[in-house]
Amino acid sequence: MHVLLIEPDRMLAEIYRSSLVRAGHTVTPCSSAQAGVLAADQHCPDAVVLELQLIEHSGIEFLYEFRSYKEWQDIPVIVHSQVPSHEFAGNWQMLMQQLTITKYLYKPHASLQNLVAAVNDFAPAVA
Amino acid sequence: MQAQARATDSILSQQLLLNVAEQLKIPLMQIARSAEQGQLTGKTDLTAIQSTADTALRLLDSYALGVRLSLEPQLLQLEPVSVSSVLYDTGQALDAMAKSYGVALELSLHGRYGPVMTHREGLEAALVSLGSALIEALPAMEGPQLTLQLATHRSRYGIVAGLYADTKQFTAKTLQKGRLLQATTRQPLIGLTHTSGAGIFVADAILTAMQLNLTASRHSKLYGFGTVLQPNPQMQLV
Numbered sequence: 426m427h428v429l430l431i432e433p434d435r436m437l438a439e440i441y442r443s444s445l446v447r448a449g450h451t452v453t454p455c456s457s458a459q460a461g462v463l464a465a466d467q468h469c470p471d472a473v474v475l476e477l478q479l480i481e482h483s484g485i486e487f488l489y490e491f492r493s494y495k496e497w498q499d500i501p502v503i504v505h506s507q508v509p510s511h512e513f514a515g516n517w518q519m520l521m522q523q524l525t526i527t528k529y530l531y532k533p534h535a536s537l538q539n540l541v542a543a544v545n546d547f548a549p550a551v552a
Numbered sequence: 553m554q555a556q557a558r559a560t561d562s563i564l565s566q567q568l569l570l571n572v573a574e575q576l577k578i579p580l581m582q583i584a585r586s587a588e589q590g591q592l593t594g595k596t597d598l599t600a601i602q603s604t605a606d607t608a609l610r611l612l613d614s615y616a617l618g619v620r621l622s623l624e625p626q627l628l629q630l631e632p633v634s635v636s637s638v639l640y641d642t643g644q645a646l647d648a649m650a651k652s653y654g655v656a657l658e659l660s661l662h663g664r665y666g667p668v669m670t671h672r673e674g675l676e677a678a679l680v681s682l683g684s685a686l687i688e689a690l691p692a693m694e695g696p697q698l699t700l701q702l703a704t705h706r707s708r709y710g711i712v713a714g715l716y717a718d719t720k721q722f723t724a725k726t727l728q729k730g731r732l733l734q735a736t737t738r739q740p741l742i743g744l745t746h747t748s749g750a751g752i753f754v755a756d757a758i759l760t761a762m763q764l765n766l767t768a769s770r771h772s773k774l775y776g777f778g779t780v781l782q783p784n785p786q787m788q789l790v
Binding site: 536 | 574578580581585586592653654688689691693694739744
């Protein structure tokens with residue numbers, strides 16, 4: 426399965442990429458929202474792993490753009506962010522429902538195994 | 553009026569601590585996930601882990617120095633300092649981190665400038681802190697050239713020491729906006745970095761404590777941040 430990994434930190438991106446590859450996935454890493462949209466257009470991913478804190482355009486802006494295209498509306502998006510979910514407070518319902526986030530992982534507490542398991546849940550690896 | 557200023561200072565110092573705490577999550581995540589990866593694969597990159605831990609420790613040291621210099625100005629002992637040698641040592645301190653992030657460091661020390669009277673430890677800590685933040689940010693930007701230049705040049709205001717790259721995000725406007733947003737948002741320098749920008753704000757705090765300024769400047773065709781130091785005419789006679 427093809428995973429679009431939007432992660433701005435180069436060192437973390439490499440660690441997450443290699444873990445997902447080891448789990449049998451193909452991964453396209455991107456560091457920004459703009460690069461993520463372009464990569465989605467080129468590779469048509471089966472799942473997206475998204476950090477919300479990005480340079481210039483945030484992960485939320487990426488989600489609005491991504492979900493605005495009909496063909497991408499059903500692609501699972503796993504938010505994997507250093508922003509704790511409680512900071513969204515009143516906007517949580519909007520995040521989960523309007524932008525249809527499939528899962529929210531708080532990055533400092535999410536192990537590599539948690540991330541791989543979350544991706545496997547929605548885009549099972551080819552055996 | 554004074555009470556209001558004190559309250560603002562207090563909020564800003566708390567915000568700086570929060571920025572540092574948020575920033576430290578990144579190297580700690582890198583260490584934790586590298587260790588986990590090592591357990592899963594049997595291969596642990598100890599050099600990368602050591603370099604990452606060093607980066608985190610340097611940020612903490614710089615933060616502590618900034619606080620100490622603010623609280624105890626008598627610690628600010630001035631000495632004649634060669635700006636070129638400070639930039640050289642800054643490059644040495646940043647080398648391992650830059651390699652981990654795929655950023656090339658270049659020294660641009662053309663011209664001969666006399667020594668400046670400053671607090672050497674503070675100047676180097678500020679430049680290393682600033683450099684760490686920029687190294688982390690550069691690969692996350694849209695199509696940047698991954699080169700960071702440590703440079704000095706003479707301007708009409710004095711001798712400028714700074715770090716420069718081929719990106720237009722390094723502007724006075726970005727810095728000014730970041731300072732204003734520092735107390736209210738978790739990503740005050742959104743056009744510049746995906747992090748809390750602690751390295752930049754710590755550099756700002758150290759330089760302020762040294763009665764210097766962190767400013768945006770240009771070097772050749774590059775954009776960057778640095779500080780202006782005053783040459784010491786008496787030292788030039790020595």
